[in-house]
Amino acid sequence: MRTLILLLFTLTPLTLLQAASTHQHGVAQLDLVLEPPMLAIGFSSPLANLNGYEHQPVSAEERQAWSRLLAQLKNADALIQLPAHADCSLSRVDLHLPFTTDKGEHDHRHTTDAHHPQHADLMAEYLYLCANSTAITQLVLPLLPAFPAIERLNVQLITPAGQHSSTLTQGQTELQLP
Template sequence: MRLPLRILLTALLPIQNLMAAGVHQHGAAQLDMVIEPPLMAISFSSPLANLTGFEHRPSSDAEQQSWDDTLAQLQRAEELIQLSAEADCSLSRVDLHLPFTAKSRIQSNEHEHEHEHEHAHDDVSQNSHADLMAEYQYLCANSPALKVLQLPLMQRFPAIELLEVQMVTPSGQHQRTLTAKQTGLQLP
């Protein structure tokens, strides 16, 4: 029996992470991955400060530009997560879970793609911490060829110093910690 990806993604959260769900650490981000051939789901979450330099609704033109650039960058999964060509993977869905709504040029209907979705939660006060999550779903014709992921996302967002990785693969559950200088993730 195959389990839905959402159930498998929850298997990535050890009990201590569930208890510490409110932890918000600048400089650190989380990447959760489930590979259940032919499907692969990746969830990337980070404090907003790691991505934009601030954690509130944009309040200046410069902050608005940073917000727009960040959202556009997160939509371009191929620049953040690079899969081996041999695996023959295609991106089937991108979901952004935003901490608040803000005027953004990329949110206009003429620029949205069928597989891109944004969800906003307007529960962030001016002084609170905010996180942003991006989910990517792939279909891979040759999943066994997934041996290494290249993750240039830390170069795209240099405020991320550590990337905590949790994976559920056909070989079991695994954890890794990558530093900013590491861009390759060996898959078990």
């Protein structure tokens, strides 16, 4: 199972390519792998669900909103709440961005024009180490209220109890783990 967690983090570009082919506004994906003592969570969404547009930030206002979004996604505790008695510590956060935002840099794979608009997806990965992972029976996901444009969150779980899937809709914040 440890190999599965490593694959989750090393196959991210493949995951992003697959997500791009199933790009649907209003829908996001949460993948969870629990292999005690590790818990890996991947969250991916069309950028429009998170900030309202999918182009590289251009104006000062868009760049500020982009910076706020990145800070929000790096703050895992505000988006994913684990049971306190599971005694989990966040060991890693990785953001996979659709483009660079440094002045003068641009990822040409994501350029847009009036005839061929491109979709942009963003992925965040969170890796936890948990002293009492058997206590993880549910997650509270404030990420849905934080991003009201997400109407449906498709969830795939791999836990010691097996493989499962679930769907949460806006207004639901609790995810039960098998």
